[in-house]
Amino acid sequence: MVKTRYFYSLFLLNCLMNVIIFVPRTLVNARFQGALMSIVAASVIAPLFVYAFARLLRRFPRQGLPEILAGALPRPLAGALVFAFSLLWLLAGMVTLLSFVDITQRFISPDTGTYMVMAGFLVLVCLCCRLDPLSILYGLETLLVLTLPIILYSLFKALSNPYFEWDAVLQMLTYAWHAPDLRCLSATTYLFSGYVNLVIFNRVFKSFKPRHFWMFGVFGLVCLLFTYLIPFGFFGTEAVGHQVYTWFSTADSIRISSFLIERMVFIFYFAYLTLSLTSCIVHWHVALSMMTSLLPKRLIFRPKRRVWAEAAILTLFSALGLYLMRLNQYEVGRLGLWFLECRWYGEMALLALLFYCFRRAGRASS
Numbered sequence: 001m002v003k004t005r006y007f008y009s010l011f012l013l014n015c016l017m018n019v020i021i022f023v024p025r026t027l028v029n030a031r032f033q034g035a036l037m038s039i040v041a042a043s044v045i046a047p048l049f050v051y052a053f054a055r056l057l058r059r060f061p062r063q064g065l066p067e068i069l070a071g072a073l074p075r076p077l078a079g080a081l082v083f084a085f086s087l088l089w090l091l092a093g094m095v096t097l098l099s100f101v102d103i104t105q106r107f108i109s110p111d112t113g114t115y116m117v118m119a120g121f122l123v124l125v126c127l128c129c130r131l132d133p134l135s136i137l138y139g140l141e142t143l144l145v146l147t148l149p150i151i152l153y154s155l156f157k158a159l160s161n162p163y164f165e166w167d168a169v170l171q172m173l174t175y176a177w178h179a180p181d182l183r184c185l186s187a188t189t190y191l192f193s194g195y196v197n198l199v200i201f202n203r204v205f206k207s208f209k210p211r212h213f214w215m216f217g218v219f220g221l222v223c224l225l226f227t228y229l230i231p232f233g234f235f236g237t238e239a240v241g242h243q244v245y246t247w248f249s250t251a252d253s254i255r256i257s258s259f260l261i262e263r264m265v266f267i268f269y270f271a272y273l274t275l276s277l278t279s280c281i282v283h284w285h286v287a288l289s290m291m292t293s294l295l296p297k298r299l300i301f302r303p304k305r306r307v308w309a310e311a312a313i314l315t316l317f318s319a320l321g322l323y324l325m326r327l328n329q330y331e332v333g334r335l336g337l338w339f340l341e342c343r344w345y346g347e348m349a350l351l352a353l354l355f356y357c358f359r360r361a362g363r364a365s366s
Contacts, residue, residue: 021339025333028243039221108265
């Protein structure tokens with residue numbers, strides 16, 4: 001069994017991963033139409049979601065979403081909902097992989113075939129997402145400890161760069177009073193969404209009692225402000241709109257004079273390659289666990305048959321990933337933005353379902 005601190009690790013992973021999942025791109029597109037106010041609004045709304053989710057989940061110790069829904073809803077409806085949510089987690093990992101394959105080709109190795117890169121990522125992710133939840137959480141914590149100093153160093157080098165234009169950052173602050181944008185709000189709340197992975201990982205938590213929920217809002221606000229404002233210091237208020245992967249372009253603008261590697265983008269890439277694959281492993285582990293819960297019991301409780309069933313599901317995941325490699329850069333971007341919106345609505349639907357199950361469980365116990 002694991003302790004509550006791993007809940008914070010899941011939250012931190014999403015905080016750091018927001019620079020890959022088109023959050024900066026969404027904010028930059030709305031930089032003159034309420035991006036800053038959306039950041040502030042998300043820092044207030046999302047911690048309330050975290051608090052509500054934590055309170056509801058404490059009513060179901062050591063249970064995942066399939067078990068919770070099975071106890072409160074008719075079996076066909078519960079199965080359909082579990083399958084629908086598993087597709088959201090599948091898409092979360094898929095968008096991460098597609099984005100990072102494109103980043104690898106553009107910034108690191110233009111001559112390497114995209115299908116070869118994708119195949120390598122898929123092999124690693126499919127092997128690791130079959131691990132038990134405890135191993136994944138332990139590995140997540142270790143990798144966060146290794147990569148977080150690199151990311152903090154990248155932030156320090158960006159802010160201390162002599163060519164960083166603070167005037168551009170201050171100019172963007174003058175647009176702070178525009179009303180929040182709904183698309184920006186759905187994107188910025190992604191940063192806080194690591195908590196929803198507990199729909200499966202709750203099975204291994206000994207006692208789930210997170211505290212100090214206000215810290216989620218403060219930490220998320222700081223992360224979002226850094227994510228949004230720092231690229232303006234390098235590209236200005238207009239040219240930043242032409243960057244597809246805003247933060248990788250920013251890292252590519254920084255030179256490291258004291259390291260053997262002179263381009264910050266290589267170090268930044270290494271850190272985010274680690275985090276991206278870890279994030280995809282977490283998401284696909286959740287998706288795989290949900291889908292296997294829908295299989296007949298004669299498959300689930302027989303190890304050999306379960307292995308073959310998981311292999312078949314992961315083969316379908318990989319085939320879909322290779323098929324989506326046909327999408328160009330703009331189509332991947334639209335897919336990412338569509339996912340951010342669907343994820344937010346799905347998150348609210350998940351909270352509503354848990355509240356309904358909470359009420360049903362309360363009536364049954366009374």
